[in-house]
Amino acid sequence: MVMSLFFYYSFLCFVLLISECFSSSFDHHHLCSPTEASALIKFKQSFQNMSEEYYRDWSDGDCSPKTKSWNESRDCCSWDGVTCDLLNGHVIGLDLSCSQIVVTFHPNSTLFQLHHLHTLNLAYNHFNYSSIPHNIGRLANLRHLNLSDAWFQGKIPTEISYLSNLVSLDLSYSYGLQLDERTFVTMLHNLTNLELLSLSEVNISSPIPLNISSSLRYLDLDNTNLRGVLTESFFHLPNSLETLKLSSNDLLKGVFPKIHRRNTLLMELDISDTGISGELPDSVGTFSSLNILNLQRCHFSGSIPDSIGNLTQITELDFSHNNFTGHIPSTISKLKHLTGLHLSSNSFSGEITDVFSNLQQLRYLYLFRNSFIGLFPTSILNLRRLERLDMSSNSLSSPLPKNASILQNLNYLDLSYNSLNGTIPSWVFSLPLLSSVSLHHNRFRGIADEVIKTNPTLERLDLSHNQLSGSFAQSLANLKNLYYLDLSSNKITNDITGINITFPSLGFLHLSSCELKDIPYLLRNVKTLVYLDISNNKISGQIPKWFSGMRWDSLQFLNLSHNSLTGNLPRLHYYTLQYLDLKFNSLQGPLPSSICNMSSLILLDLSRNNISNSIPSCLGSMANLTVLDLRKNNFTGSLPTLCVHSTSLSTIVINGNRFEGPVPVSVSLEVLDVGNNAINDTFPAWLGSLEELQVLVLKSNKFHGPISTCQTEFCFTKLRIFDLSRNNFSGSLPAEVFGIFKAMIKLDNEDTGEIKYMRLSDTSYEDSVTLVIKGQDIELQRISTIMTTIDLSSNHFEGVIPKTLKDLSSLWLLNLSHNNIRGDIPMELGQLNTLEALDLSWNRLTGMIPQELTRMNFLAFLNLSQNHLIGPIPHGLQFNTFGNDSYGSNLDLCGPPLSKQCGTSDSSHLPQPLEEEEDESESYFFSGFTWESVVIGYSFGLVVGTVMWSLMFKYRKPKWFVEFF
Known part of the structure; x- marks a missing residue:
């Protein structure tokens, strides 16, 4: 052992000596190969003229161009980002990450002449949606390749799978890269030395791999369009694997498998935003080395198993946005290293048990959007390191504890949408780091009497939708850095108007729906307002x-x-x-x-x-x-x-x-409502050219003449509400205009099923309109994107009902009443499957009511009265619900709901075809009268008229007579 250390330090000294020799003679001898130096200079020249301003358009500004130090007068081994082999001078490392490079990567770039490269890092640059060149395979000695977030796109070349010496490969976050299944499989098979593989955001569109290299320590396949079923065999992971990320692959299905062997090295498991469902098995406790477990936005159900307490090394536990039920398991108290606990947006219920006392490392606690009830859990007040607490949207129903001074690190508190009551304790406003407090939608009645000390951190305070009243506002006077204050929907009266307080930083003030009788006087002292709402007061x-x-x-x-x-x-x-x-x-x-x-x-x-x-x-x-x-x-x-x-x-x-006067010309309208005025004009045909027009209301004016056709090929393409009622329009109904109402042919929500409303973003303003619905004027406070109506009633339109109306398959309301429309009711109207209201009353329609109209499944209102319809009334579906009023004054209709029975053979009363065309209005007026009755009536009228005429002359100015008539 001693000899080994001796030789090691001897070798180290030798290397340092050689390095010093090279350094001392740097001015006389370049270590770097001239060929490789030239290749680097040519690569720099390919992008050096690109402006830094263009780079800043998409960069966060933290990068700096490393190639500024590249100068041919200096040895390339001393350039920023360049690493050389000290023994032979070859360039073995090139790190140009975050270097403000903006260039299209040439397939024959001189970089591929650096055959000795071990490391190539081009991350965080902009290669202008270039493809990764096939020549990447020439860099056979590469061990580390990082092209992440470098704006490459297209197919990843197969040659990348031939770099058998690779230890790390990062192609993540280029957002346009694709990896075909064959190359993916070859990559996993050939790169046997690979320890790190990051392909996040690469479009793989492949089944999940069944075999993972035994050398892998880090595998990131987030948002790669992987598909297939996660099985137990997949989770028999290599003993070396420490990190596995599979999030945002919603085509990954299956259940969390029951693992029967202990996984000792896995430290991070992320399967969030996938299609994994079912219950979490007890075997989750076998991942005893986990630091991070992320299961958010999956489809888990059932309760959290007690074995979760076996994950004693866990620091981040995220089970949010699932359908977990039951209580928080008491074994969570064993997770003493936990810094983040995310259980929000589930179906947990019952009281929140005091399981938090031992979690002294906890910084983030999210329990919002559940069904918790009962008291505020006092054990939370012992969490000295807690920074963010969100328990909103539950059913907690107690006062807040009076003392929470131990929460010295808390900076965010959200307890909104509960039933908390009593007075708000002063600690809510005085904790030293607290910057945001949301207590809205509770039942608080006041604020503690203690005067709140000056708080230098509290910037956002929302106390709206409570039962606050009295002189509580004085308690807030010392919140000098308050930027956002919402006191709306409380019982605040004029006590706030006379208070001499100043909020020097206040930008947003909400005081709507209170009981204010004057504009608050405190506004005189506020100079920094951006948003002021004092609506809906007194x-x-x-x-x-x-x-x-x-x-x-x-x-x-x-x-x-x-x-x-x-x-x-x-x-x-x-x-x-x-x-x-x-x-x-x-x-x-x-x-x-x-x-x-x-x-x-x-x-x-x-x-x-x-x-x-x-x-x-x-x-x-x-x-x-x-x-x-x-x-x-x-x-x-x-x-x-x-x-x-x-x-x-x-x-x-x-x-x-x-x-x-006329309608003013405009160019980008979505809603035009000029109804109920005295505008005297013809139909403004230019409106058809407005590509965004969705609502057109001209009703109750003095418009006249025919509806002229469009002057362009595409017009009224987005129109959904078309109301010309109560004017003097005339001529035939515009069949060609109905045929181009594209927005009435397809519903806006067909793809998503979601009903949206027209509104101005960033404000509370929503477009509204008043329509005649089921015979009554009804104001719609907001206009849904599926609202499609045509109202041409109370005009002088003639002709027949156009059959082109049948194409408006999303039409919701059709009103053609009070016109002079003739002919039959087209049976094609039965194709209007979404129609809910149809009014054809007060016209001159003839013929029978088509049986096809019974196909309109959603029809809730029908008025065919005051026409000349004949024959039996159809039956079936919605037609069985309509009463007599729907058919009144059609003397020749029969059958339920009318009392007149069908089946009589006498047809003398039915209209007969005329050999010659006669004046229809005259025929209508005299219908049902014989010539004898006409003569008698004429004679009687002549006698009465003569008497009245003589009286007028006798008494000169018969004011009483004129007023009477």
């Missing part, structure tokens, strides 16, 4: 001058809606404002032109007030305006030209005003 009177005069240089969101504000809208000085919501108040007077000074405004909602006069023309020059909602005011005049300087305006709602 604030009345005019907006105070001090409030409108505030100059918040950072304010972006202001919501004063759902109050009782009166008076004129004052000039506001919030020039950075992006969202202004004043709906549901009683504001009046004109809209000041100063509104246009808010050049950053994205949303302007002044709906449901009494604002009058015309809209300032400058509103059309607001480049960022996306939503303009002015519905139900008293605006007059013509609409200004909107979107002159912008393509951002997506929603215009002016319903319920007194606007006149």
Whole structure:
């Protein structure tokens, strides 16, 4: 042993001596091979002109170009990232990771001339979606190859599997690489010296390998599209394997196998986000060396076995987002090295047992979204190192303990969505490192009387949706670094308005749905607001001058809606404002032109007030305006030209005003609602060219003329709500227009099954519309993406019902009532499988009701009254639920639900075909009258008219007569 040490140190001294000799003569002799130095210089020249600015567009900025030190006047062995063999001068190592390289990797790159390379690391660069060259196989001496996160794509060449000396291979996180099954199998077979293999994010699309090399210590196959079934034999892992990662492969199925032999070396097992299901067997305890066990987002069920307590070396245990049931096993208390316990989003129930006292290393405890009940577990208060505690969305129902001063490292606390009650203890606000507290949606009634000491760390406090009242706000006065404060949905009255407190850093203040009667006076002392919401209170009177005069240089969101504000809208000085919501108040007077000074405004909602006069023309020059909602005011005049300087305006709602003139041209609309005004115009055919238009409401105006056809090949492609009712449109129903409503042919949620709603991102604004549904005006507070309606009622349309309507397979409501439509009801309408409401009443429809209409399985409302339909009423499915009102005033209909029976042979009352075309309105008026009855009526009318005429002349101005009639 002594001799071995002697020879070892002698050899070390010799190497150091040789190294010093080389170093002392560096200026006279280059160790590096000139050929290899030239190859490196040519590689550098291929990317050295690439700008650093381009690199910073995608880099995090922490990298630095190692090739800056590469200079031909210096020995290449001294260059950054280059390692040479000290005996022969060959380049054996090249580490250019994170070197700001942005270049397309040439298949014949000079790098492949470095035949003696043992290590090649090109990770964290940008090789511009190049393929890994086949010449990689020429580097036969490679032991370590790292091309991770280097923006390669395409197929990994088979030649990479011939590098039989490889000890580590990392091709992860290039996001575009593919590895075919044959190369994958060959790689696992040939690379017998491989200890580390990382292929995370590589698209392998292969069955999971059955045999793993006995030399592997680290195997990462995360998100590789592996498929197959995990069996017990797969988990008979090589004794050398320490890390196994298979997460995010949802095609991996099976159950966690029962292992019958102890696994001694495996330290990390990650099968999260896979299709593994079933119960966790007791044999999980055989992995006694595990440090990390990650089973999150699988499909596990049943209880956690007590054998989990055998994993005494575990530091991270993640069972979240499964369907585990029962209690937390008491054996968890044995896991004394545990730093993170994740049991959230499961079905655990019962009281939380005090199993945490021994877990003195625990830093993260997540128990949210379960069904825990009972008391807050006091053993948690003993966890000195705890940093994050989340027990939200359970049913805990006790007061919080009064003393938790031991939690000196806690920085995040979320106990929201429980039934915790009593007063909030002062420790919640005074722990020295606590930065975020969420106690919303509980039943707290107040805050402890103790004055909270100044807390330099608390930045976010959410106490909304509780039962807080009284003068508690003074208790918060010392939270000087508070940035986010939510007190909404409490019983706060005016006690907060007169308090002289200052929040010097406050950016977000939520006070909606309280019982405030005035705008809080404390706002005078807050200069840093970004977001202010005091909506849905009892604030009345005019907006105070001090409030409108505030100059918040950072304010972006202001919501004063759902109050009782009166008076004129004052000039506001919030020039950075992006969202202004004043709906549901009683504001009046004109809209000041100063509104246009808010050049950053994205949303302007002044709906449901009494604002009058015309809209300032400058509103059309607001480049960022996306939503303009002015519905139900008293605006007059013509609409200004909107979107002159912008393509951002997506929603215009002016319903319920007194606007006149034509519809203004716009370019990027999704919602246009000009209903209930006095607009006198023809159909604005240009709307068909709007590629994003989904909702078009023109109802209750003075539109007239026919619906003109589209001028482009693709128009109205996304239209889902089409309401032209209560106008003076005429002509035939536009069959060719119905045929191009592409969004009414296919449901938006067919692929996902999820119902979504139209809304403006990052705000509470949701598009809404009022429709006639089942004969009644109903306001839809939000518009779902499956809402598809056509309402052309109360116009003067003529002709027949187009058969092209049958193609609108996702149509939900069709209303053609109160028109002059003739002909039969097309049997093709029976193909509208999703139709829920059909109204064809008050027309001149003839013929029989097609039996095919009974195929409409979802039809809940039908009105065919006031037509000339004949024959028996069909029966079956939804038709069995309709009453008499659906068929009224069709004198020749018979059968249930009508009292008139079918089967009589007398057909004299049925309409007969006419040899010549006669005026249909005249035929309709005189239908059922004989010439004798007409003569008698005419004679009687003549006598009465003569008498009335004589009376008018006798008494000159018969006001009583005129008013009577």
